[in-house]
Every structure is written in structure tokens, then in C-alpha cells.
Amino acid sequence: MxxxxxxxxxxxxxxxxxxxxxxxxxxxxxxxxxxxxxxxxxxxxxxxxxxxxxxxxxxxVTDEKKSELDTYITAKKGELDNYESAKETELDTYRIGTVEPAIDSYTTNKKSELNTYKEEKIEEINSALGTLQETDLTDDYTGNSSESVASQKAVYDGLATKQTDLENVNAIELTANKTGDRNSYIDFHSDDTNADYSARIIRAPGESGNLNISNLDSNIVFTCGAIYKGTKEILYDNGSSLSTNGYQKLSNGLIIQWGYISSSYNNSGKLITFPTAFPTACRNVTGQMITSGNWDEGWSVYSVSTSKFYLRNSNGSTVPFYWFAIGY
CATH class of the missing domain: 1.20.5 (Single alpha-helices involved in coiled-coils or other helix-helix interfaces)
Incomplete structure (x- = not known):
């Protein structure tokens, strides 16, 4: 409204x-x-x-689906592994069947080329020497100037030197032993007075075979462990012990011995046993005390035998002592 x-x-x-x-x-x-x-x-x-x-x-999303997925992943991994293995096999086959034979062939060819080249050069030198040797190279050679004759002589002398150098390669003779049951040696031929060799280095067979060096001119022979002049031994290591208390035996029967005691002797005397007994006699025992400033120490040895001796410090104290003995 x-x-x-x-x-x-x-x-x-x-x-x-x-x-x-x-x-x-x-x-x-x-x-x-x-x-x-x-x-x-x-x-x-x-x-x-x-x-x-x-x-x-x-x-x-059940366990079955998860299992299917795991199976799929495993299968793909297997495919990748098989592919990788196949490629590695393929590369190895190529290397063995192609690359290595090619390298071996190339190396063989190069070795053959070098050997051929060497033989050709030696043949050239020998050929040139033969040609010059057939030519009269005296100064009054008819048809040649003195300059030409001198030039030919220089060439001939140079080639003769080269030939001598090649022949001197045989001044050192090497004999290898691949089977390990014979000697291997190096022979030195210094002149023609020795039909076989002037000096020889011999390696005896076996893993620990001795090394021998022989010089026929001086009649000196070195064998691992001994030196001979003729049949007489000059020096020989007849046994040793290089410890704190040790010895050295020489080929002429002489024995050198040494030792150390820390502090175990005084007026009552200290027994010291040689590392090895002297077969015949001990000819001398000497030594040196080690003190820290006390210079009135006095020492003496007594009751020396082939196997032992006694050491006494007249001061009565105990100090370290180095000793040295010689005998045979």
C-alpha cells in the first residue's frame, strides 16, 4: 500500500x-x-x-604389485650387466684378435727392416773394401794424380777402421744359459796369445750359483767368498757372527772376536766366554772401559784360555766394558 x-x-x-x-x-x-x-x-x-x-x-598397491616392480628392476639390471659383459668381451676379442697381432706384426717388420739395413751397410763396406784392395794405391799409380791417390788412401783407411771395429765386436763373447743347468759366462779377448780367453766372468748354474772372475795374465781368480792366486787362497770368509758379541774367521785360520758387558764385574772378577772358541790359542785380549768421569778405574784380564777369560776392575766399581780378542 x-x-x-x-x-x-x-x-x-x-x-x-x-x-x-x-x-x-x-x-x-x-x-x-x-x-x-x-x-x-x-x-x-x-x-x-x-x-x-x-x-x-x-x-x-599390493605386495604382488611391489613384487612385479622389483622383478622388473632386477630384470633391467640383469640386462645392463649382460650388455656390459658383452661389450667387455667384444673389446677383449678385438684387442686379442686385431690390435695385438697388428702390433706384433709391426714390431716384427721393423726388426726385419733394421736387420736388413744393417746387413746392407756391412755389405756396402765390404764391397768398397774389396774394390779398393784390388786397386794399386801407390803414389806412382799411373793415371791418377797424387791428390786422387791420397783421397783414395784416406777412404781406404777409414773403411779399414770400420771393418776392424766390426771385427772387434767379437772381442767380448757372451754365452747365455736359458736352461739353468750350465754356466753362463762373458769372455774377454784382449789379444791373440790366449786361444780361449784373456779374462772370464762365470755365473754358476742354479738360483744361488757362485760368481767367478778369472784373469789368466795375472793368474788371479775371484770366487764369491774367496780370492785365489793360483791355487792359494788370498782371502776367504770362513764364518762370522756380526752381533754385539761376535767373531770373524779368516781363511788363514786367524779369528777376530769382540764383545760388550754392561756393568757386571768388580774386584771379584767377571767370567767372559768367547762367542766361539779358538781352536789353538788366544794371542791377545784388550779392551776399553766406559766411564762417566771417574778416571782412576783400572782393569786387568787373567786366566785367558781358548774359550774364556776373566775381567777385573781394581777400583771395585762396575762400569761397562768393550773387549777385543785375537787368536787362531
Whole structure:
């Protein structure tokens, strides 16, 4: 119902009431929609996810599917390993069948070329020597000037020297022993007076074979462990012990012995036994005390035999002592 007024005012009031009613309806619709979404749609979706989608995914991702995946991964790894092994075999086959034979062939060819070249050069020298030897190279050689003759002589002398150098290669003779059951040696030929050799180095067979050096001119022979002049031994290691208390035996029977005691002797005397007994006699025992400033120490030895002696310090104190003995 409208109060009195102009037509325009009446229309405005009608529009305002209509707009208000429409806005109310829209608000009610929005509210109803939100309520529907909160109370119906969302719970339905949550329920679907929990009861259907998750369950379906759990059913799909089973131990069987995991096993299938593991089997697939294992198979792929096996394929890669087989491929790698096949490539390695292929490379080895190529190396053995192609590369190494090519290298061996190249090396053999080069060795053959070097040997051929060497033989050709030696043949050239020998040929040139033969040609010059057939020519009269005297100063009055008819048809040649003195300069030409001198030049030919110089060439001949040079080639003769080269030939001599080649022949002198045999001044050293090597004999190898590959089987290990014979001597290996190096012979030196210094002149023509010795038919076999002037000096010789010999390595006896076996893993620990002796090394012998012989010089025929001086009649000196060195053998590992001994030196001889003729059949007489000059020096020989007849046994030794290079310890703190030790000895050295020489080939002529002489024995040198030495030792050390820390502090175990005084007026009562200290027994010292030789590291090895002298077969015949002990000819001398001497030594040196080690003191720290007390210079009035006095020592002496007594009761010397082939196997032992006694040491006494007249001061009565105990100090270290180095001793030295010689005999045979």
C-alpha cells in the first residue's frame, strides 16, 4: 500500500520493495547452498574418498604389485650387466684378435727392416773394401794424380777402421744359459796369445750359483767368498757372527772376536766366554772401559784360555766394558 504521492514516487517505492525482496531471496538461496554443501556434498565427498578411492588405491598397491616392480628392476639390471659383459668381451676379442697381432706384426717388420739395413751397410763396406784392395794405391799409380791417390788412401783407411771395429765386436763373447743347468759366462779377448780367453766372468748354474772372475795374465781368480792366486787362497770368509758379541774367521785360520758387558764385574772378577772358541790359542785380549768421569778405574784380564777369560776392575766399581780378542 502506498501513500499518496506522485506517480514517480510510487514507482520508486515499488522498485525498492522488489529489490529488497529479491536480495532476500538470493541471500536465502546462498545460505541454503552453503548449508547443502557443508551438510551434504562435503560429507559425501569425504566418505567417497575414504571408503572408495583410498580403498581402491590400497587394493592396487599390493605386495604382488611391489613384487612385479622389483622383478622388473632386477630384470633391467640383469640386462645392463649382460650388455656390459658383452661389450667387455667384444673389446677383449678385438684387442686379442686385431690390435695385438697388428702390433706384433709391426714390431716384427721393423726388426726385419733394421736387420736388413744393417746387413746392407756391412755389405756396402765390404764391397768398397774389396774394390779398393784390388786397386794399386801407390803414389806412382799411373793415371791418377797424387791428390786422387791420397783421397783414395784416406777412404781406404777409414773403411779399414770400420771393418776392424766390426771385427772387434767379437772381442767380448757372451754365452747365455736359458736352461739353468750350465754356466753362463762373458769372455774377454784382449789379444791373440790366449786361444780361449784373456779374462772370464762365470755365473754358476742354479738360483744361488757362485760368481767367478778369472784373469789368466795375472793368474788371479775371484770366487764369491774367496780370492785365489793360483791355487792359494788370498782371502776367504770362513764364518762370522756380526752381533754385539761376535767373531770373524779368516781363511788363514786367524779369528777376530769382540764383545760388550754392561756393568757386571768388580774386584771379584767377571767370567767372559768367547762367542766361539779358538781352536789353538788366544794371542791377545784388550779392551776399553766406559766411564762417566771417574778416571782412576783400572782393569786387568787373567786366566785367558781358548774359550774364556776373566775381567777385573781394581777400583771395585762396575762400569761397562768393550773387549777385543785375537787368536787362531
Amino acid at each position: 502506498f501513500r499518496g504521492g506522485s506517480f514517480k514516487e510510487i514507482i520508486f517505492h515499488i522498485y525498492a520493495d522488489l529489490k529488497k525482496n529479491i536480495e532476500g531471496e538470493v541471500n536465502n538461496a546462498n545460505l541454503a547452498t552453503q548449508t547443502y554443501a557443508d551438510e551434504t556434498v562435503k560429507p559425501a565427498l569425504d566418505n567417497y574418498v575414504e571408503s572408495t578411492s583410498k580403498v581402491s588405491l590400497d587394493d592396487y
